[in-house]
Amino acid sequence: MTEASTSSEIPTVGIVLISHSRAIAEGAADVAAQVSAGAVRIVGVGGTEDGRLGTSLDALVGAVEKVSAGAGVLILPDLGSAVLTAKAFLADQEDGTDVMLADAPFVEGAVAAAVTASGGATLAEVVAAAEGARDVRKL
């Protein structure tokens, strides 16, 4: 997993990237952490325990616990069962949970969310940053 702890006393929003592919999830987390100067709690999860493509609810639960610091957690899925696994996770949460799902492009959304979180933004602002990635042209 890729992670970086924040040096700020104020807890920042945690971010979990989930994909079928561990390489995609961890690679996106690496890029997002670097653009955020490492000042963000982010992990990428994906694949099965034996290294095949797939998603795991248990792995997602562990990742959310790992990045949670009291300011909430954003889950960003890429496709297919990553989305279903993230929705299953949220369905298991009690009302008033501080975990939210973002509907956003994976890499761009991860970078936008991570930079925004590292600046001390709220969970709602981090979700908005991720979802706003859909509207930003790169050319």
Add this chain to the structure above:
Amino acid sequence: MSASSDHEVVVEEAAVLAADLHARPAGQVTRAATGVDARVWLSVDGRDEVNARSVLAVMGLGAVAGQTVLVRGEGPRAAEAVAAVASILRTAEAVPG
């Protein structure tokens, strides 16, 4: 333009880019503009301004070393936010990414 108040401040500062505005310096700019009570916009060559809090929009400027970026801020802490962003632009390191 937001409604004026006793604390409303508008600040503009031009900064010549020390390095291309790639992902990492763009991230620094957005971090400096986030969590401060000011709204900050950037523009290059008279093109439309972008919100400095959007790292993707800042990267999307496609600004390169030597270009002048106009930094504009509004809000109670605009002077501080604009100075911080302009300083990052002037001192960005020329590294890939």
